[in-house]
Amino acid sequence: MLDPVLLKSFVAVVESGSFTxxxxxVHLSQSTVSQHLRRLEEQLGSELLDRSGRYVxxxxxxxxxxxxxxxLLTLMEEAVAELHAGEVQGEIRLGVPExxxxxxxxxxLAAFARDHPAIRLEVSSGLSNTLWQQFCAGGHDLVLxxxxxxxxxxxxxxxxxxxxxxxxEHPTWQRDILPLVVFPVGGLYRDEMIHxxxxxxxxxxxxxxxxxxxxxxxxxxxxxxxxxxxxxxxxADQHRLTPAQGFPALPPLELxxxxxxxxxxxVRDLAQRLIALCDAVMQAEPQP
Numbered sequence: 639m640l641d642p643v644l645l646k647s648f649v650a651v652v653e654s655g656s657f658t659x660x661x662x663x664v665h666l667s668q669s670t671v672s673q674h675l676r677r678l679e680e681q682l683g684s685e686l687l688d689r690s691g692r693y694v695x696x697x698x699x700x701x702x703x704x705x706x707x708x709x710l711l712t713l714m715e716e717a718v719a720e721l722h723a724g725e726v727q728g729e730i731r732l733g734v735p736e737x738x739x740x741x742x743x744x745x746x747l748a749a750f751a752r753d754h755p756a757i758r759l760e761v762s763s764g765l766s767n768t769l770w771q772q773f774c775a776g777g778h779d780l781v782l783x784x785x786x787x788x789x790x791x792x793x794x795x796x797x798x799x800x801x802x803x804x805x806x807e808h809p810t811w812q813r814d815i816l817p818l819v820v821f822p823v824g825g826l827y828r829d830e831m832i833h834x835x836x837x838x839x840x841x842x843x844x845x846x847x848x849x850x851x852x853x854x855x856x857x858x859x860x861x862x863x864x865x866x867x868x869x870x871x872x873x874a875d876q877h878r879l880t881p882a883q884g885f886p887a888l889p890p891l892e893l894x895x896x897x898x899x900x901x902x903x904x905v906r907d908l909a910q911r912l913i914a915l916c917d918a919v920m921q922a923e924p925q926p
Contacts, residue, residue: 640681642714645707647674648686652704653776653898655693663776708900715902729758730905733769733781736821736851737871738893746915750908757904765849767824773896779905780897782912784826792894794913796920799890800830801869802879808861811879817845817863819854826891831866834886870919893920 650660651671661668679686686700696704715728734743751759762769766783770790773781784798804811816835820828835842845863848854851871858865859875866888872878879885893916897909 640707640710641678642711644674644678644681645711647671648678648700649704649707649711650776651675651687651694652696652700655695655775657694659775705900712900712902728902728904729760730780730908731778732759732761732908733772733778733783734761734763735766735769735782735784735893736763736849737868738763738782742915742919746911750911754904754907765821765825767826776898778898779901780895780909780912782893782895782916784891785894786826787889787892789892790894790896792896793909794916795892795894796916797890798893798920799869800827800866800888801872802831802864802866802885803858803872803876804864804879805859805861806875806877807859809877810861810863811883811885814841816840816842818842819846819848819857819863819865820844821854822847822849827866830888830891834866834888838884838886840884 646664647660647666647670650663651657654660654663657668657671657675661671664671666674675687682699682703684699685697686703688695688697688700732747747759747761751757762772762778766785769778769781770783770785772778773783787797802811810817818831820831822828832842846854846857848857854865854867855871855873855876857863859873864879864885868891869878881887895909895912895916897905901909
């Protein structure tokens with residue numbers, strides 16, 4: 639018989655890539671997690687992890703066990719949920735990009751929380767690059783990220799047209815050295831904007847940088863500089879710049895939903911609500 643506690647530690651180590659992060663995830667010490675893995679390997683008579691490199695990875699036997707372990711843990715979790723008078727227990731860790739974390743998303747999350755009061759919902763927002771790294775390390779069950787088209791296949795994807803935006807009342811686009819309003823280093827919009835300007839030979843400088851979408855939009859509207867944002871976020875006090883003004887049309891990015899394999903039903907339920915929301919938002923989005 640396989641001990642589910644040992645299987646849970648095994649899956650946590652594989653998904654996080656280290657015993658330390660696995661211990662944080664399952665709320666155990668690093669040494670306890672290590673002991674769990676040794677006991678599991680002894681029970682099966684096979685080495686499950688290759689510990690020789692910088693990151694812990696599965697051996698061939700470990701890879702074969704991983705899928706079965708995830709399925710067994712999911713089935714056990716769902717069985718316990720059914721025994722609790724139909725209440726779904728557990729938690730969902732969701733990561734979302736900054737421009738999806740406010741007006742569009744919070745009503746959906748609040749409704750989901752009311753429908754599932756026994757679920758602990760943890761939501762974090764940030765730059766897509768950071769969210770994706772956290773997801774790969776096992777930090778999220780579901781994640782919405784922005785990426786270049788075709789970068790990684792997810793559960794669902796939507797095109798995200800982009801637009802160059804300037805202040806309508808205090809335009810800055812004709813300045814010799816173009817002032818830019820940007821997200822911090824690592825932001826995808828920032829990278830796309832700077833690459834396009836460098837390719838066209840346009841001189842530029844960073845005039846304003848913030849991790850807050852609200853601050854970025856306010857800075858553009860006030861005349862601090864030009865920015866590149868999703869077309870759907872253009873405001874009435876902002877002007878959309880065109881190729882005729884020297885701002886090239888850029889290919890859309892993608893908004894992609896990713897989930898971990900073999901997730902429980904509660905995660906699939908939230909994923910379906912997110913897909914319906916993104917369908918509605920993206921279908922209504924103006925074309926650049």
